[in-house]
Amino acid sequence: GESVGLHLPTLSVQEGDNSIINCAYSNSASDYFIWYKQESGKGPQFIIDIRSNMDKRQGQRVTVLLNKTVKHLSLQIAATQPGDSAVYFCALRGETSGSRLTFGEGTQLTVNP
Amino acid sequence: NAGVTQTPKFRVLKTGQSMTLLCAQDMNHEYMYWYRQDPGMGLRLIHYSVGEGTTAKGEVPDGYNVSRLKKQNFLLGLESAAPSQTSVYFCASSYPGTYQGYGYTFGSGTRLTVV
Numbered sequence: 001g002e003s004v005g006l007h008l009p010t011l012s013v014q015e016g017d018n019s020i021i022n023c024a025y026s027n028s029a030s031d032y033f034i035w036y037k038q039e040s041g042k043g044p045q046f047i048i049d050i051r052s053n054m055d056k057r058q059g060q061r062v063t064v065l066l067n068k069t070v071k072h073l074s075l076q077i078a079a080t081q082p083g084d085s086a087v088y089f090c091a092l093r094g095e096t097s098g099s100r101l102t103f104g105e106g107t108q109l110t111v112n113p
Numbered sequence: 114n115a116g117v118t119q120t121p122k123f124r125v126l127k128t129g130q131s132m133t134l135l136c137a138q139d140m141n142h143e144y145m146y147w148y149r150q151d152p153g154m155g156l157r158l159i160h161y162s163v164g165e166g167t168t169a170k171g172e173v174p175d176g177y178n179v180s181r182l183k184k185q186n187f188l189l190g191l192e193s194a195a196p197s198q199t200s201v202y203f204c205a206s207s208y209p210g211t212y213q214g215y216g217y218t219f220g221s222g223t224r225l226t227v228v
Contacts (some may be wrong), residue, residue: 042219043203043219043220043221044156076218089156100161105153
């Protein structure tokens with residue numbers, strides 16, 4: 001089956017800096033990856049996704065990078081703001097799980113003013 | 114458009130009591146899921162459904178039952194609650210497959226404490 005791990009459980013940055021949150025996965029057949037943001041007391045919210053036939057995808061202030069060679073996924077947040085403080089999860093779909101996603105444990109991002 | 118709605122938001126149960134958590138979605142999604150979230154363990158899949166009248170076990174199904182009698186509703190039941198079931202429960206829904214930009218839509222969660 002798939003397993004997903006994050007490099008750091010917590011990340012603290014200064015307002016205005018760029019943030020990078022990392023995720024490693026084990027299944028080389030994983031074909032779809034998503035980043036979610038979870039604010040305190042709320043459910044996870046979709047941020048951005050990427051398919052395995054892409055290396056990079058950009059959204060508003062966010063970029064997801066996928067390195068299939070080393071099975072690594074990252075989320076970059078530009079000009080981090082206090083409202084970005086939350087737990088960020090990566091999730092992926094593997095060939096044996098149908099549409100079901102496997103989630104990482106999450107990184108708590110804290111933005112200091 | 115409410116998305117995914119979970120009721121109740123909070124509940125305290127005594128060991129051995131039963132309860133049902135309700136999830137309702139208004140997006141006409143085929144697939145629905147129940148997860149539990151515990152500190153340091155991420156989201157773990159309890160049960161899921163790929164359509165009305167169908168259910169399947171996930172990663173941690175023991176102690177839970179589910180039903181999907183209507184496409185828009187997915188119920189999670191605890192027949193005899195145990196302290197180990199103290200957790201935050203999330204319901205999610207999705208279209209079949211993985212459409213770019215879709216993924217899962219989550220509810221806001223139910224915080225359950227079993228004493």
